[in-house]
Amino acid sequence: MKRASYDYIICGGGASGLLLALQMEADVYFKNKRVLLVEQQQQRSNDRTWCFWEKKPGILEEIVFHQWDHAFFNSPNWESHFPMAPYRYKMIRGIDFYTYAYKKIEACAGIDLLTAQVRAITEEKNGAVVTTSKGHFEAPYVFSSINTPERYLEQKKYPVLQQHFLGWTITTPTLTFKADEIVFMDFDIPQKNTTQFMYILPFSPNKALVEYTLFSPQLLEKSAYEKALKEYLNQKEIRQYTIEESEFGCIPMTAYNFDQHNSTHLLHIGTAGGWTKASTGYTFQKTITKTQALVAFLKQQRPLNEFKVRDKYNFYDLLFLDVLSQHNGAGAQLFRTLFQNNTPETIFRFLDEQSSLWDELKIMRSFPKRIFVAALLKRLF
Numbered sequence: 001m002k003r004a005s006y007d008y009i010i011c012g013g014g015a016s017g018l019l020l021a022l023q024m025e026a027d028v029y030f031k032n033k034r035v036l037l038v039e040q041q042q043q044r045s046n047d048r049t050w051c052f053w054e055k056k057p058g059i060l061e062e063i064v065f066h067q068w069d070h071a072f073f074n075s076p077n078w079e080s081h082f083p084m085a086p087y088r089y090k091m092i093r094g095i096d097f098y099t100y101a102y103k104k105i106e107a108c109a110g111i112d113l114l115t116a117q118v119r120a121i122t123e124e125k126n127g128a129v130v131t132t133s134k135g136h137f138e139a140p141y142v143f144s145s146i147n148t149p150e151r152y153l154e155q156k157k158y159p160v161l162q163q164h165f166l167g168w169t170i171t172t173p174t175l176t177f178k179a180d181e182i183v184f185m186d187f188d189i190p191q192k193n194t195t196q197f198m199y200i201l202p203f204s205p206n207k208a209l210v211e212y213t214l215f216s217p218q219l220l221e222k223s224a225y226e227k228a229l230k231e232y233l234n235q236k237e238i239r240q241y242t243i244e245e246s247e248f249g250c251i252p253m254t255a256y257n258f259d260q261h262n263s264t265h266l267l268h269i270g271t272a273g274g275w276t277k278a279s280t281g282y283t284f285q286k287t288i289t290k291t292q293a294l295v296a297f298l299k300q301q302r303p304l305n306e307f308k309v310r311d312k313y314n315f316y317d318l319l320f321l322d323v324l325s326q327h328n329g330a331g332a333q334l335f336r337t338l339f340q341n342n343t344p345e346t347i348f349r350f351l352d353e354q355s356s357l358w359d360e361l362k363i364m365r366s367f368p369k370r371i372f373v374a375a376l377l378k379r380l381f
């Protein structure tokens with residue numbers, strides 16, 4: 001079996017594969033290294049938008065499509081308009097990111113791009129072998145963002161919820177939206193024993209992305225998402241609108257131990273590596289942070305399974321998901337008490353996994369004690 005050798009092979013050229021390649025491209029340490037990026041899709045479409053919060057201009061500032069300084073949290077019993085400061089809420093369109101990243105990577109002499117399907121990755125003594133539809137390749141360091149949902153769907157130890165959503169970018173003939181304020185979560189919709197809310201990103205007073213999001217175990221029929229969006233728009237007296245674009249998505253929410261599938265020569269990255277924040281589904285900003293840490297780690301030439309992903313935040317996420325999966329209708333109450341009892345800055349710092357112990361105590365105190373203590377005891381014993 002003839003194999004081409006590389007220093008690093010990245011399987012999957014989506015968000016995490018491209019972010020890792022971009023970090024390598026920008027770092028002189030990798031100047032004389034040979035990198036192979038294998039991606040199955042020939043053409044990229046605008047298949048998703050990424051939103052995240054950030055304090056300063058970040059590494060992708062030049063492709064940020066829109067950003068906001070104010071947000072609104074709404075629930076039947078309580079509401080809050082708040083400034084995002086010191087953060088800004090940002091949105092990057094998938095197509096802009098793919099165009100930007102592939103252009104940079106194509107221009108980089110050390111990175112080869114291969115359009116092929118990865119069929120297997122096998123560990124050997126001195127490296128891993130990647131078998132693709134276009135041949136075999138080997139490297140001492142292989143990264144894979146190819147997700148294998150069966151791994152977490154076919155186990156019982158960790159609950160798995162899905163964050164599933166349908167978003168419509170709509171235009172209206174009248175001035176309808178507050179253009180400088182996102183609706184971060186609007187729980188003032190029928191909960192039907194499920195955590196569900198609306199999310200609005202306005203681009204102008206008459207154009208916005210309106211998204212219906214659920215955190216629950218099962219997906220719905222397509223018509224149910226559409227019905228909920230129509231009812232919400234009607235409830236908001238938005239009756240005349242044109243749907244310009246539509247985005248459906250599903251993100252796994254689980255504290256499953258993805259690390260166990262890593263080995264000396266193979267590291268899973270992105271959603272496949274457990275880089276999706278289990279309690280919120282946010283992945284993009286965390287992937288930027290993780291790929292930065294990974295590039296620094298690679299310079300130490302240590303076994304890849306020593307790159308640890310799990311920490312105390314996995315345990316917090318696990319408890320939250322334990323509670324949310326057992327009391328799926330309690331999401332509105334949990335998020336309301338979170339926002340009622342903590343400043344947005346503390347909440348975003350906690351979700352960014354940069355909180356102090358004091359922040360964490362405050363966050364924990366804001367949740368209903370009984371169900372969280374029961375979940376904690378169940379996990380501990």
Ligand SMILES: Cc1cc2nc3c(=O)[nH]c(=O)nc-3n(C[C@H](O)[C@H](O)[C@H](O)COP(=O)(O)OP(=O)(O)OC[C@H]3O[C@@H](n4cnc5c(N)ncnc54)[C@H](O)[C@@H]3O)c2cc1C
Nearest residue numbers: 012014015016040048050051117118249270271282283284
């Ligand atoms: C619609 C949508 C919207 C989202 N919005 C947000 C958001 O606003 N904020 C946020 O933080 N997160 C968001 N996420 C979650 C997360 O950021 C994305 O899913 C992100 O793309 C995950 O990156 P990844 O590299 O793990 O996977 P992907 O970006 O999906 O990349 C995996 C790549 O592997 C390729 N691949 C798969 N199998 C093979 C194979 N056998 N051979 C070769 N290539 C293969 C795929 O074609 C793909 O390009 C969203 C997710 C979706 C689906």
